[in-house]
Amino acid sequence: MKRDDAKKLSDEALEELAAQLAAGKSEELTKFLKTMSRFHNYSFGNCMLIARQMPTATRVAGFRAWQKLNRQVRKGEKGICILAPLVGKKKAEDGSSESEVFGFRAVHVFDVSQTDGKELPDIHKIEGDPGEKLSRLHTTAIGLGITLSYEEDLGGADGISQGGSIVLLSGLTAAAEFNTLAHELAHELLHRGEDRKTLSKTVKELEAESVAYVVSTAAGLTGALEQSADYIHCHAGDSEQLARSLQRIQKTASLLLEQLEAVPLEPLSEVA
Template identity: 50%
Template sequence: MNSTTIAAALNDSKKPLTKQELIAANIKLLIEQLEAGKSDALTNYLTAMSRFHRYSFGNVLEIARQMPTATRVAGFWTWKNLGRSVNAGAKGIRILAPIVGLRRKKDTDATTDASKQNERALLGFRNTYVFDISQTNGVDLPSLNEVSGDPGENIELLAAFVKGKGIQLIYNEKIAPALGMSYGGRIAILPGQSKAEEFATLVHETAHELLHKAERRTSTTKTTRELEAEAVAFVVGKAVGLVNGNASSDYIQLYQGNASLLAESLEVIQQTSAVILAALETPNGDPQEEQQPADSELEEAA
């Protein structure tokens, strides 16, 4: 099955795929695109991670596949509530939304307390559709907080997050020519870098601390670990408005077509980027558990 056939199958499927099926199909499609010389495919996926870090891994892949240029998505009625309307004839971006309901406990577990007789549970997933802001019209929305070429206070927020994790952060000229070093519980940054470089370096080394100081260190190669950390820096840098170089298509070659290894790697990149970005969005640098959105079309927990 070639990439065109895979994409068509994903688009034509009426029955909701499981999260695992969705991820597997997208990873296979990504491998075939890159093997065919479409080196921008990986960049599209990583850029989508930077824009939609609250979304699940599978739904990030779906958004990137269906509309690589998407920047801000929401359901039909969410856009209505924001004073914008979906353009006539606009094709929605299909994602998975969770179905949450009450699951009745067994009679033996029931009590006279009605609040304890049933419990909310994830019952499954359904297909739903979101639309990019470019597919809508109406009132202007407030600009997203983006900084072009300057991370601003994000360096301080990330430093606070790192220290909150019990990781020592120092600046040391002796690590040159390296821009940064991760030692497991300690990060060293080369002083004198531009703010953008310093931020990207700190994200890279933070990714190493979060990803590669436990069992993952022994299950991956040094090259893979470096590329995973660089991918996290790409995603986070994109999210705060920094100008990034293009992601290298060489990344895919490390996996030699092994879809499961690639899926695992991309998923930890997405999860680690989301943790760091959540910290940057919280004033004290300590990401709190977010409330689920009222509009299930945004399904960010799926």
């Protein structure tokens, strides 16, 4: 597959996703968000390409990269086409040079299911328990300058975002608290500027629920999007608004997932 073909495939996937939402169907969005949760380091466009070509993919790498992991791509397997940046050096006026992306090329990767060889460690599965990632998410919130507190009654809500502070319902399970905190952090990161006024409540909830789903799924939790069906139909076929939201979701989820791996582990009692 050539670069232009890959770009066309990505655009077609976005249009189909918008049409599915306009028809009141959320399966395609859920499929895409699952892909995003597995490949949060990939760009929005490449997530689209992977979801379009192999929605069941869980871990992808190039032919030689798999060999370095003591696995071999099976003969006859068809690669998944993604776009890789072409990076070069550009000289600045002061004589220094800096890296710059000047184009993209089509490359092919393969899912682990297309390979044979040495077993790989499962880096995400936590059997419905976020484990130490809950503490790390607390630390991430505090590192972003957001205060956390707990209340016995939030009027039916599990969490509330108040612009610089998040209140969580006391007594939630670890999985529910993790997912709720990810949702409220998404509001803090996405909806405290001008977007607070310009985006509808439904769009904001879709974005927050989707970020929480991606982060929670990557942390090994299940069922994070089951209660979100009412928000998923919000774009009514508007592919441009949908693309903007998906890019924002991908960027925010990636930020939180990167922080989960980067922040030091603190005891929950100290963080709280």
